[in-house]
Amino acid sequence: MKATKKNLEKYWKQNLKYLVILLTIWFIVSFGFGILFADQLNQIRVGGFKLGFWFAQQGSIYSFVILIFAYVWMMNRLDKKFDVDEK
Amino acid sequence: MDVQTWTYIIVIATFIIYIGIAIWSRAHSTGDFYIAGGGVPPLANGMATAADWMSAASFISMAGLISFMGYSGSVYLMGWTGGYVLLALLLAPYLRKFGKFTVPDFVGERYYSNVARTVAVLCALFVSFTYVAGQMRGVGVVFSRFLEVPVNYGVVIGMFIVFFYAVLGGMKGITYTQVAQYCILIFAFMVPAIYISIMMTNNPIPQLGFGGTLSDGTFLLDKLDGLHEELGFAPYTEGRKSTIDMLFITMALMVGTAGLPHVIVRFFTVPKVKHARLSAGYALIFIAILYTTAPTIAAFARTNLINTVNNASYDQLPGWFNKWEMTGLIEFDDKNQDGKVQYVADAEKNELTIDQDIMVLANPEIAKLPNWVTALVAAGGLAAALSTAAGLLLVISASISHDLIKKQLKPDISEKGELIVARVSAGLAVVLAGHFGVNPPDYVAATVAFAFGLAASSFFPIIVLGIFSKRMNKEGAIAGMITGLLFTSGYIIFFKFVDPEANIPDNWLFGISPEGIGSVGMILNFLVAWVVMSFTPKPPKEIRKMVEHIRYPRGAQEAHEIEM
Numbered sequence: 125m126k127a128t129k130k131n132l133e134k135y136w137k138q139n140l141k142y143l144v145i146l147l148t149i150w151f152i153v154s155f156g157f158g159i160l161f162a163d164q165l166n167q168i169r170v171g172g173f174k175l176g177f178w179f180a181q182q183g184s185i186y187s188f189v190i191l192i193f194a195y196v197w198m199m200n201r202l203d204k205k206f207d208v209d210e211k
Numbered sequence: 212m213d214v215q216t217w218t219y220i221i222v223i224a225t226f227i228i229y230i231g232i233a234i235w236s237r238a239h240s241t242g243d244f245y246i247a248g249g250g251v252p253p254l255a256n257g258m259a260t261a262a263d264w265m266s267a268a269s270f271i272s273m274a275g276l277i278s279f280m281g282y283s284g285s286v287y288l289m290g291w292t293g294g295y296v297l298l299a300l301l302l303a304p305y306l307r308k309f310g311k312f313t314v315p316d317f318v319g320e321r322y323y324s325n326v327a328r329t330v331a332v333l334c335a336l337f338v339s340f341t342y343v344a345g346q347m348r349g350v351g352v353v354f355s356r357f358l359e360v361p362v363n364y365g366v367v368i369g370m371f372i373v374f375f376y377a378v379l380g381g382m383k384g385i386t387y388t389q390v391a392q393y394c395i396l397i398f399a400f401m402v403p404a405i406y407i408s409i410m411m412t413n414n415p416i417p418q419l420g421f422g423g424t425l426s427d428g429t430f431l432l433d434k435l436d437g438l439h440e441e442l443g444f445a446p447y448t449e450g451r452k453s454t455i456d457m458l459f460i461t462m463a464l465m466v467g468t469a470g471l472p473h474v475i476v477r478f479f480t481v482p483k484v485k486h487a488r489l490s491a492g493y494a495l496i497f498i499a500i501l502y503t504t505a506p507t508i509a510a511f512a513r514t515n516l517i518n519t520v521n522n523a524s525y526d527q528l529p530g531w532f533n534k535w536e537m538t539g540l541i542e543f544d545d546k547n548q549d550g551k552v553q554y555v556a557d558a559e560k561n562e563l564t565i566d567q568d569i570m571v572l573a574n575p576e577i578a579k580l581p582n583w584v585t586a587l588v589a590a591g592g593l594a595a596a597l598s599t600a601a602g603l604l605l606v607i608s609a610s611i612s613h614d615l616i617k618k619q620l621k622p623d624i625s626e627k628g629e630l631i632v633a634r635v636s637a638g639l640a641v642v643l644a645g646h647f648g649v650n651p652p653d654y655v656a657a658t659v660a661f662a663f664g665l666a667a668s669s670f671f672p673i674i675v676l677g678i679f680s681k682r683m684n685k686e687g688a689i690a691g692m693i694t695g696l697l698f699t700s701g702y703i704i705f706f707k708f709v710d711p712e713a714n715i716p717d718n719w720l721f722g723i724s725p726e727g728i729g730s731v732g733m734i735l736n737f738l739v740a741w742v743v744m745s746f747t748p749k750p751p752k753e754i755r756k757m758v759e760h761i762r763y764p765r766g767a768q769e770a771h772e773i774e775m
Contacts, residue, residue, distance in 0.1 A: 136762055143300055150296045154289045159457045162282075162450065172422035172430030177448040180285035181277075181506040182418060185292045185499050192299045192492040199304075200485060208763040210483045 135206040142198050146191050153179060153187040217586035218357045225590050226372055228391050229597070233376030233384040241629050244381030245312040245609050246479045251386055253486040257493025259389035260477045262396065262598035264291075264468075264494070265501060266342070267349025270396060270595035275567030278509035281439075281447040285506075286457055290464025292495065292502050297469040297671075299491035303478040305678045307487035308761040312479065313606070314472040314670060315614040321677040322685040323754055325619055330692055332610045334669045335472045339603040339610075340644070341662045342473075346600035347648025350593060356538060356572065357589035366648040369597060374641045377601045377608075378634050382480060385601045392594035397500060399591025400571075404504045407511045407578045417507035425514075435510055438517050443556035447510070453716065459727030466733055467663030470671035473602040476609075484764035512570040515577060520563065521554045528552070531576035540566040540573075600644065608637035661703055664725075668695030668732025676740055678762070681755045683740065686747040691740030699732030 157165055162176030170178065203209035238244040251259070269291070277284030309317055315335055319328025347366050354365025376384045408420035412431060424430050429437075436446040445451050452460075468474065477494075478487045520528065525543065535541045542564040543552060554563040572592075575585040612633035617624055624632070669692050676683040676691075703725045706714040716722055723731060749755075760766075 132759075132763060139762075146300060147296070150293065154293050155458060155461065158285060158289055159454060159461065166448070170422070172424065172432050174432070174448050177282055177285075177432070178422070180282060181288055182421070182503055184289050185503050188292050188296050189492070189495050189499055191296050192488075192495055195300055196485070196488045196492055199488060203485070203764055206763075208765045210485060210764050210767055 131206055132208070135202065135208060138202055139199070142195065142202075146195055150188065150191055154184040158184050212582060214582045214585050215358065217583045218589045221583070221586045221590045222358070222593060225391075225395055225594065229372060229376055229388045232387045232391060233380045236380050236383045236387050238379070238381035238383050238630070241312075241613075241626050241633065243383045244630055244633050245605075245613065246476070247381075247383040247386045249310075249480060250482055251480040253481055253490035254493055255386065255390050256477060256481050256486070256490040258393040258497055259386045260474065260490065260494035261497035261501075262389040262393035262594070263477060263602040264474055264498060264599070265396065265595055266599040267346055267353075267592060267596035269501065269505075270400065271349065271353075271568050271571050271592050274505040274508040274512070275570035277506050278513040278570050279567055280451075281445070282450050283452045283457070284509070286452070286460045286464065288502055288506060290461045291468055292498060293461070294465040294468025295491055295495040295498070297465060298474065298478075299488055299495075301675055301678070302469060302475060303487040303491050304484045304764065305761045306475060306674070307478050307481065308484050308764060308767045309757075310479070310767060312476075312613050313609045314475050314674075315610055316618070317677070318670075318673065318688070319614065319618065321754065321757070322673075322688045323751065324685040324689065327673075327685055327689050327692070328614055328618065330689065330696075331670070332614045334665055334692075334696065335606055335610045338471065338662045338666055339473060339606045340647070343600050343603040343607075343640075343644040344647035344651065346596045346603070347644050348651050349596040350600070351648055353589055353592040353596070357586070363649045366645055369593075369600070369648070370641050370645040373597055373601050373604065374638060377604050377641065378637045381633065381637075382476075382605055385598075385605055386480060388601065389598045392598040393497060396591040396594040396598075397497070399587040399594070400501055401504065402584055402587060403571075403574045403578060403580060404508050404511075406580050406584070407515070407574060408507065410578055411511050411515065417504050417511075421507040421510060431510060431514060435514050438514065442517070442521065442554065447513070453722055455722050456716075456719075456724050456727055459723045459730045461727075463667050463727050463729035463733075464663055466671045467665075467667040467729055470666035470669070470674070471662075472610075472666075472670070473599075473606045475670075476606060477602075484767045508570065508574065512574060512577070516565070516570075517554065519577070520552045522551055524551050526550070529577075531573055534576070535569055535573050540569045604637055604640045604644065607640040608633050611636040661700070661707075664699045664703055664729030664732060665696065667729035668699040668736055672733055672736040672740065676737070678758065680744075681758045682744060682749060684744055684747055684750045687740040687742075687744030690743040691736040691738075694739040695732040695736030698735055699729050702728045702732075 157176065158180035162180060165176035165179065166174040168175040242248050273287060306317060311317060315328050315331035318331040319325060347369055350369030351362035351365035354360045354368065355362045376388050404417045405415055408417040409415050411425060412420035412423035414420035414423045425434055432448055436448055439447050481487050481490055532541060536543065544562050546562050552563055553560055555561050572588065575588055612629055616632055617629050672695065673688045673692050706725045
């Protein structure tokens, strides 16, 4: 796609959409699972872990790593699609 | 060989590596000095960012802190890693596209105002000095504990090393020493962790051993909860802080992390926008290795400690107990004169006080590891402290030479002149940091909340607004930044310095502690900026064009080339 003004607006809107999705997950795995719903999740056990505790001290961090790499992958694809990537 | 000989050998060897790298990567231009010429590969930048970020506190104190706080300690784990998601998604790629040298540079240009730039410089200086004093002290402490050198000599040796590679190499020297420092610190952190995990749960991966079973067949965490209950402590895996305070502290630490100038500036050093995104991902992987291991050490060490010392006869305790007793990190007071150690929650009956740092420092001895592992921990602690100190010193020097002198006081200064000023201010900053290391102000611990609170309530909102709103103008930004700053510092100063006795949950605003108040300051900053913006004129056309320009990646490389 050519980098016209209209396309650049579309590119930006799509980028914002990605951000909303990824940041919602970011919020849920840390503030949600790790804090707000930790007590309820602690009723569930996985091996030696209570699930809420596991999210607070392990799971949220793994999720953060995955979120950034998902973002990198999505944006690289989007940059190419709208022809705004760096040569 | 004994521990001390090993420590000398390993510490001196690492120092030679750092100095060698500094000579090899001298800075020749201001571009080299401020942003390593913009040519750092993303993987190297990821490692350097990780070393930059993980300080003496992350390396030495965090595991111990969590081990005493249990579940509540999760605020640090989530707070100090979750900020990288914000950094990668909301800041790093756009700031890289903008392609200048410092954070105040972005604030000054985007808000077409030297007032905004100066407020940003003051915040950057304050945050960085607060932080760097602790690092220099950390260097001194490691020296004194492992090499029996007086703390002050340790600080001076640390100053000399940092001075050498920060002043000579600037960002370029710092970047490649940080890569080496990351390797040393992560190795030093992981080796004892793996040993202790095998020892206790028979699993070589600490993150799995954490959820594994002990030799008696019970799960480690259940055992720990049980021990806590027996001794009258709250269960290890459950909360003690209020939910609202947990939420606000975690948010303040995340947003503060994303707003720290020495972290942000690392993303100016990569060649392309996509490298900025990628290196944030690499950085978080490298950080996550330590941050997912720290809580495992916390749980292993705490279980081990309680099992070893509680109700044990004082004269039959292992050798490390007496050794660390001499340093004052463990104190035993036999209140009921029975010759045994009682470690319980009840302060009247408790006979043992333990410093949090012991969990990492004494770990190799508690787990009966070879002497070279203990020496490695010393070198790792030094690497963590020196790498963070160097990153901070660079922010201080760039704020002065670039944002105050070049951009405001003496715009006609030649590049050579600016480079000299940058080196001189880095040198002065080292001396000042060393001074704070030798004479630590007694409020160092309290000011950590300050550094994060200020970064969260001042920088983060206006940088995000500067990228995501074309309409945001200088009036809004300045008003927002000043509101966030005054509110947050006022709240912290009141509870930490003016009336520390009032620092209890009943007196806190909505039950939010000073550690978490930066989140409220951040929200106020956003609100005030938005309201003031609505009543004041739009930013000039070229600014709106600039915002448009930083939103898509193409052309980032050119931006650097023009600048240099």
